[in-house]
Amino acid sequence: MRLSLDELTEMARKCRKDIVRMTNAAGSGHPGGSLSAIDLMVALYGTNLSFRVDEPEWEDRDRFILSKGHASPAMYAVLHQMGILAESDIMSFRKLGSICQGHVDMRWTAGVDFSGGSLGMGMSFGLGCAIAAKMDGSNRLVWVMVGDGETQEGQVWEAAMAASHHNATNLKVIIDRNGIQNDSFIDAQMEIGDIAAKFSSFGWDVKEVDGHDLASVVGVIDWAANTQERPVAIVANTIKGKGVSFMENNPAFHGKAPTDEELGLALEELA
Amino acid sequence: MSAPPESCASRDGYGRALLRIAEDPRVVVLEADLGKSTKSCLFRSEYPERTVSLGIAEQNMMLVAAGMASSGKIPFASTFAIFTERAFEQIRNGIARPGLPVHICGSHGGIHTGSDGSSAQAIEDLAIYRTIPGMTVIHPCDDISAEELTIQLVEMGGPSYMRTARNKTMRQYDYENMEHLRIGRGSVLREGSDVAILACGVMVEMALNAASDLSDEGIESTVVDMHTIKPLDNQLIDRLSERCGCLVTAEDHITFGGLGGAVAEWLSLNRPTPLEMVGVADRFGESGGTDDLMEAVGLTPTGISNAAKRSISRRNAVS
Numbered sequence: 001m002r003l004s005l006d007e008l009t010e011m012a013r014k015c016r017k018d019i020v021r022m023t024n025a026a027g028s029g030h031p032g033g034s035l036s037a038i039d040l041m042v043a044l045y046g047t048n049l050s051f052r053v054d055e056p057e058w059e060d061r062d063r064f065i066l067s068k069g070h071a072s073p074a075m076y077a078v079l080h081q082m083g084i085l086a087e088s089d090i091m092s093f094r095k096l097g098s099i100c101q102g103h104v105d106m107r108w109t110a111g112v113d114f115s116g117g118s119l120g121m122g123m124s125f126g127l128g129c130a131i132a133a134k135m136d137g138s139n140r141l142v143w144v145m146v147g148d149g150e151t152q153e154g155q156v157w158e159a160a161m162a163a164s165h166h167n168a169t170n171l172k173v174i175i176d177r178n179g180i181q182n183d184s185f186i187d188a189q190m191e192i193g194d195i196a197a198k199f200s201s202f203g204w205d206v207k208e209v210d211g212h213d214l215a216s217v218v219g220v221i222d223w224a225a226n227t228q229e230r231p232v233a234i235v236a237n238t239i240k241g242k243g244v245s246f247m248e249n250n251p252a253f254h255g256k257a258p259t260d261e262e263l264g265l266a267l268e269e270l271a
Numbered sequence: 272m273s274a275p276p277e278s279c280a281s282r283d284g285y286g287r288a289l290l291r292i293a294e295d296p297r298v299v300v301l302e303a304d305l306g307k308s309t310k311s312c313l314f315r316s317e318y319p320e321r322t323v324s325l326g327i328a329e330q331n332m333m334l335v336a337a338g339m340a341s342s343g344k345i346p347f348a349s350t351f352a353i354f355t356e357r358a359f360e361q362i363r364n365g366i367a368r369p370g371l372p373v374h375i376c377g378s379h380g381g382i383h384t385g386s387d388g389s390s391a392q393a394i395e396d397l398a399i400y401r402t403i404p405g406m407t408v409i410h411p412c413d414d415i416s417a418e419e420l421t422i423q424l425v426e427m428g429g430p431s432y433m434r435t436a437r438n439k440t441m442r443q444y445d446y447e448n449m450e451h452l453r454i455g456r457g458s459v460l461r462e463g464s465d466v467a468i469l470a471c472g473v474m475v476e477m478a479l480n481a482a483s484d485l486s487d488e489g490i491e492s493t494v495v496d497m498h499t500i501k502p503l504d505n506q507l508i509d510r511l512s513e514r515c516g517c518l519v520t521a522e523d524h525i526t527f528g529g530l531g532g533a534v535a536e537w538l539s540l541n542r543p544t545p546l547e548m549v550g551v552a553d554r555f556g557e558s559g560g561t562d563d564l565m566e567a568v569g570l571t572p573t574g575i576s577n578a579a580k581r582s583i584s585r586r587n588a589v590s
Binding site: 063106113117121124166 | 299321326336341346360
């Protein structure tokens, strides 16, 4: 299955609606970083990622590791639009007994490949998946999405070094470069500098992309999938809260759900 | 099979076990620079294609292991006990929370490690890993049992932590006498009705020496190798409480939260029974020869036999 640009655009719009709806219903959650990541995830799931809707645990599926596990609304929205999760699942987000846990959790949700919530771990986990795939002689790819603030965690660079050492050519990392972390703008908290140059210096192939230009995103994902010489990093320049005007580039919506009134405004904009 | 050399450390048993379980293609080994010390080097030399070197980066190693486990592998990841603790949160959140079958081996645990000093002498590892839901915690007393218990981990499912020791200890098991050696079941090594001594790791040998000394004074003790700290063999503790009416725990570990803590929790909630703990007091170790250090912190047969007499006195005072 490979969706057209129009189909991807429409799916991203629906996912954005899911994101604001489920965080509003939960009364908590992280809409900002979900909205910055969603175009990237829709493009990946809609074009390159090999998975089975009717068999989410299929052994030889490509893996998608949402290392920035607080962007769980984006994950659940994509799985919902792909037909793996039901409307009732996503609307139970963060409630007792829900399979849609506050942060993505592979133990709770079929179709989720990682238990997140603690930043800095997903690249290492993805590297483990990538090494295992090579041991198995499988061509499956491992995609990891990390936040830009997340790269402040030292473990990210342990993994970057190890991926290069082990020549994990099947490891593809997407950095959601939205410039905002929990407390405020990244540059105020801990400047991370030229993230592309950093990955490059660790021996990775790197490209930058406008993370909301779906045609460009699909192009760079295709490039990444077919690049088999080194581990690959895509630095996706994004806007936190993208698609909902009052959330865009607004640190307040990193970890705050929209009120009922804000939900109404958001859904009008996403109509 | 032919017996290995007579004098070995439990870490040698771990290394041998990795070779024996290698026939299972799911088994992979992860190292963080200390393979020569933990003895995973034995696996590396035979199966380099299934050995993953992660360098001096324990946090990354734990999540690489988790990722491999999620892809159908059974990873055995080892480093010094103390350095596994550096990655505690990775183990908690990345391995145990999703319930992945990653088996962590921390070698060089305890005061027994000796002259490297307090930075290497993990005396809190058993306690902290015991607090993680679903985590099995094991501390074998010799190379043979370390080998057998490691082999049993392959089919166990969930995550585990095993502490092995750097230095040689007297062998308590042989290959012909291991039927009763099971994860989660204490191994009774000596029978007696006056007091029960539950020991783990390098303290098992000392407990047997203490039991011999006590016997010379007319006190007969049961000695148990409590190699599994979690899940605790509660049924055995109940039986010993009923039979002896007083107990002693002995561990090369701080007296909070390890074997002594686990036994105390069980007894106080279920069968209040006099219990004395032999372990490291609220202090760090220091450099020194192993024997001198163990003496300095009170981890000796005499320390155990004195604790046994205190426990007996308390029982007698109650009854």
